[in-house]
Amino acid sequence: xxSNSLIELDRAHLIHPVASYRGHEKLGxxxxxxxxxxxxxDASGRQLIDGFAGLWCVNAGYGHESIVEAATRxxxxxxxxxxxxxxxxxxxxxxxxxxxxxxxxxLNHVYFTxxxxxxxxxxxxxxxxxxIGRGEPQRDQFISVEQGYHGSSxxxxxxxxxxxxxxxxxxxxxWQHKIRSHYAYRNPVGxxxxxxxxxxxxxxxxxxxxxxxxxxxxxxxEPIQGSGGVLVPPRGWMKAMRQLCRELGILFVADExxxxxxxxxxxFACHEDEIVPDFMTVAKGLTSGYVPMGAxxxxxxxxxxxxDSAGAAAVGHxxxxxxxxxxxxxxxxxxxxxxxxxxDNGRKAGARLMAGLESLRDHxxxxxxxxxxxxxxxxxxxxxxxxxxxPAAAEPARRIFDRAWxxxxxxxxxxxxxxxxxxPLCCTEAEIDAIIERTRMTLDQxx
Ligand code: PLP
Numbered sequence: 181x182x183s184n185s186l187i188e189l190d191r192a193h194l195i196h197p198v199a200s201y202r203g204h205e206k207l208g209x210x211x212x213x214x215x216x217x218x219x220x221x222d223a224s225g226r227q228l229i230d231g232f233a234g235l236w237c238v239n240a241g242y243g244h245e246s247i248v249e250a251a252t253r254x255x256x257x258x259x260x261x262x263x264x265x266x267x268x269x270x271x272x273x274x275x276x277x278x279x280x281x282x283x284x285x286x287l288n289h290v291y292f293t294x295x296x297x298x299x300x301x302x303x304x305x306x307x308x309x310x311x312i313g314r315g316e317p318q319r320d321q322f323i324s325v326e327q328g329y330h331g332s333s334x335x336x337x338x339x340x341x342x343x344x345x346x347x348x349x350x351x352x353x354x355w356q357h358k359i360r361s362h363y364a365y366r367n368p369v370g371x372x373x374x375x376x377x378x379x380x381x382x383x384x385x386x387x388x389x390x391x392x393x394x395x396x397x398x399x400x401x402e403p404i405q406g407s408g409g410v411l412v413p414p415r416g417w418m419k420a421m422r423q424l425c426r427e428l429g430i431l432f433v434a435d436e437x438x439x440x441x442x443x444x445x446x447x448f449a450c451h452e453d454e455i456v457p458d459f460m461t462v463a464k465g466l467t468s469g470y471v472p473m474g475a476x477x478x479x480x481x482x483x484x485x486x487x488d489s490a491g492a493a494a495v496g497h498x499x500x501x502x503x504x505x506x507x508x509x510x511x512x513x514x515x516x517x518x519x520x521x522x523x524d525n526g527r528k529a530g531a532r533l534m535a536g537l538e539s540l541r542d543h544x545x546x547x548x549x550x551x552x553x554x555x556x557x558x559x560x561x562x563x564x565x566x567x568x569x570x571p572a573a574a575e576p577a578r579r580i581f582d583r584a585w586x587x588x589x590x591x592x593x594x595x596x597x598x599x600x601x602x603x604p605l606c607c608t609e610a611e612i613d614a615i616i617e618r619t620r621m622t623l624d625q626x627x
Pocket of ligand 1: 294295296297298300329330331332402406407435436437438463464474
């Protein structure tokens with residue numbers, strides 16, 4: 181077992197993200213000690229397949245020497261360089277250029293952050309600067325989608341539409357609005373793709389009308405809603421929503437923090453959805469989780485408007501660690517890996533994962549299977565006909581997570597019992613098969 185002293189130190193001092201503090205104190209921490217490829221080893225020596233790539237981020241898998249070398253080299257050469265005062269570093273400039281080259285359409289300008297939350301947060305500020313620059317400062321209302329997740333910063337958490345992130349805070353703020361999710365399995369309009377798309381279009385139109393079309397600044401959407409339970413919109417949903425935003429004259433932000441960097445197949449899901457958003461946010465797979473980094477992509481038209489409007493004055497937005505050279509060096513190396521086989525492997529492994537999860541549909545507990553590429557979910561129900569969810573409490577989720585763990589598998593168990601999958605893109609066929617086998621074993625034990 182783990183060292184008792186470590187568990188005690190954790191209990192006494194380390195605050196864990198999105199956790200029941202009391203529940204965690206009772207259960208104690210599980211300490212991860214090392215990892216290689218898609219396998220993590222805990223401090224007691226138990227080996228598990230990481231079916232969730234850490235937190236949907238270790239896309240390249242663990243233990244890549246070339247990534248470690250890139251970081252080490254950069255730390256030796258130049259461990260820090262600010263972007264303030266007109267300064268910069270080579271890896272940050274090169275990474276911005278490489279990313280711009282691969283991004284959809286005119287998303288040619290890249291602002292680096294420390295992760296996804298501050299990337300989303302940054303878009304809110306840039307969007308305000310943009311509308312002020314356009315002479316429409318009254319456009320200060322933002323719309324996102326129920327079940328969406330856009331991070332945990334104080335303001336971004338208001339765009340996030342998961343109640344756990346709002347309790348007691350009075351957010352979302354009154355300038356943050358929501359429309360119903362496309363969630364096909366439980367959609368009142370049924371699961372026909374066009375009906376779902378039409379309902380979302382009507383909801384957005386109606387929301388914009390309610391707020392006042394001249395007041396709306398932007399609409400935010402994830403290509404696939406991750407933290408809301410891996411909710412996959414029908415093909416064409418993103419494109420239709422993007423077109424409607426253009427028609428309504430509001431900005432469209434694609435939040436690719438999870439879907440970016442091969443998670444759904446291509447480098448960016450926007451490529452597959454055939455859209456060019458006004459802004460795109462990324463993080464996680466950008467550095468494969470080895471070091472923290474996120475980014476905001478902005479279109480030429482946005483950048484030029486903000487730049488012209490500020491003129492000689494500074495655009496007042498920045499972080500000490502924006503464009504950190506070590507993170508950028510890692511980003512450059514990870515990008516090479518994606519293009520030298522990782523994306524291809526992820527696509528093949530993703531097809532196998534989806535086929536494997538589909539084969540679980542015969543299980544009495546499985547209500548829905550959904551996903552795209554290496555991003556998937558199995559929604560568990562107690563009654564398939566009535567689609568009765570598992571009791572909405574943390575307990576069942578924790579029990580399923582624990583059983584999977586005992587079976588050598590790390591998965592995400594959402595509070596309603598939905599199981600989330602986002603394995604590293606480097607998974608072998610045998611590892612994908614083991615994920616399916618261990619899931620079935622876990623479900624059988626849950627019956
Ligand atoms: N946006 C989306 C779509 C995410 O899934 C997440 C995190 O899961 C974030 C933003 C926030 O990113 P971070 O946790 O790096 O702050």
